[in-house]
Amino acid sequence: MTAHLDLRISTVQTSLTNIQGSLSSLCKQISELEHRVSLNEDNVDELLKRVQTLEKENANLKDRVDDAKNRSRSHNLRFIGVPEKSEGGDVVAFMGQLIPLLLGTDQLSVVPAIEMAHRSPTSTSGSRSRRRPILVRFLRLQDKVNILRLARVKKELFYKGTRVYIYPDFSAGLIQKRRQFDAVKKILCVSDMNYSLLYPCTLRMLVHGKPQLFRCRKEAEIFFKDFFVTSP
Numbered sequence: 001m002t003a004h005l006d007l008r009i010s011t012v013q014t015s016l017t018n019i020q021g022s023l024s025s026l027c028k029q030i031s032e033l034e035h036r037v038s039l040n041e042d043n044v045d046e047l048l049k050r051v052q053t054l055e056k057e058n059a060n061l062k063d064r065v066d067d068a069k070n071r072s073r074s075h076n077l078r079f080i081g082v083p084e085k086s087e088g089g090d091v092v093a094f095m096g097q098l099i100p101l102l103l104g105t106d107q108l109s110v111v112p113a114i115e116m117a118h119r120s121p122t123s124t125s126g127s128r129s130r131r132r133p134i135l136v137r138f139l140r141l142q143d144k145v146n147i148l149r150l151a152r153v154k155k156e157l158f159y160k161g162t163r164v165y166i167y168p169d170f171s172a173g174l175i176q177k178r179r180q181f182d183a184v185k186k187i188l189c190v191s192d193m194n195y196s197l198l199y200p201c202t203l204r205m206l207v208h209g210k211p212q213l214f215r216c217r218k219e220a221e222i223f224f225k226d227f228f229v230t231s232p
Contacts, residue, residue: 062173069171070200075115075141076169077148079134081162084119087134091117095136102157102164103150112143135169144168177201180217187224 079095087094095117100108117136138144148166151157157164170178181203188195188205195205203214214220 066171066173067200070174073169073171075139075144076135076137077144078120078167078169079136080165080167081131082134082159082164083162084131086160087119091119091134095134098159099147102159102166103147103154107150112147113139115139174200181214181220184214184217184220184224 079098082098092114096111096114100111115137117134119134120132122132138147148168151166157166178197178201180201181197184203185195185197193205195203198204198213201215203220205212212223214223
């Protein structure tokens, strides 16, 4: 009887020893897996940091390229609404006559020197979609600035009964950024407040004789909301 019990106990002990060996092996495997997971997590974190760095560098490069494009267009103006084919075969000569006609010959004593001019190959959007803009590059930057100033003073420009608009020639990306201030600009126009949109995208206006600068729409909206509430 004792021998039989010793045999059973020995068998159980052998089984327990085998189980302990299996558990020890499993613990080692789990430990190795945890180590590998930890290494992979570190690698993922490092990759995420690299991706974020690359995204910032890419965004910075895009901004620099866009800025270079816009600076290369610093002498350009875009004329919207001029009827198609009205320029004939010589766009430069036509624009040399059209600009004084739009702004008034009494305002332009000397016709601005035009370096080049051409119709845009693509159509504009909206109701003037069939009238492609005319791009004009002036020899002197001051001529471009003066034309924009006179256009703002006159407000409405017409050619043969057709409304013509004059805009700076910015890239599509910068135009989109500047449009963020459209709602604020409408409020300022209605309130008859003097403002300007500085290059590349900063809203400037005078408040009680002091200049205020806004580089994002939310800042401007918060300021003007409080301003109109507190103003007498």
